[in-house]
Ligand SMILES: Nc1ncnc2c1ncn2[C@@H]1O[C@H](COP(=O)(O)OP(=O)(O)OP(=O)(O)O)[C@@H](O)[C@H]1O
């Protein structure tokens with residue numbers, strides 16, 4: 653039987669061609685989507701490369717389904733083909749936070765909202781693992797987190813603190829015009845009061861983050 657045309661993935665434009673992934677925008681089943689293909693890393697042994705790719709896809713799929721169930725702003729997983737190293741995700745129409753911070757002058761509200769969003773993620777017992785401004789998208793003023801291949805599903809203070817440290821380094825190296833950016837994110841993290849929020853826990857995370865900064869300074 654001929655496959656109806658609507659079932660076919662229709663690529664439109666390559667959005668990103670990075671070291672790890674090629675991301676193409678298009679449509680699938682008539683819905684706007686992106687195809688994320690994890691490319692082979694030739695410097696790695698093929699077995700190790702295959703294992704790491706599968707691991708990252710599996711963790712990304714698990715996290716995305718948990719986030720979807722919680723109504724968290726992130727792409728939804730539409731289809732996954734581990735043998736082809738591809739995932740189809742719903743498309744977030746917008747720009748990366750990286751681009752937004754480069755072009756917009758008033759970024760305080762966005763950074764505060766980012767703190768709120770990170771706290772929500774941590775309250776779901778998920779650490780992101782690669783929290784840079786390329787992995788946050790802004791769509792009509794709303795923030796979404798993407799790229800969960802290095803995430804962990806465990807409530808470890810150290811990993812939560814490290815998320816903030818990775819973001820601090822990114823803001824300090826790529827967005828130097830906003831002096832107190834990470835402080836604004838931390839304010840959002842602390843201020844946020846969601847339904848199941850635990851403010852003592854949020855303070856513990858910020859304290860751990862400060863300890864990590866101290867360690868980084870001490871060891872260089
Ligand atoms: N669901 C999505 N909707 C819209 N754009 C997306 C989506 N997912 C990814 N992108 C775009 O593709 C870029 C790369 O995606 P992602 O962060 O998932 O890959 P990556 O693992 O970081 O790739 P690499 O390590 O090769 O840079 C994002 O920064 C964003 O611009």
Ligand SMILES: [Mg+2]
Nearest residue numbers: 786787798799
């Ligand atoms: Mg990324």
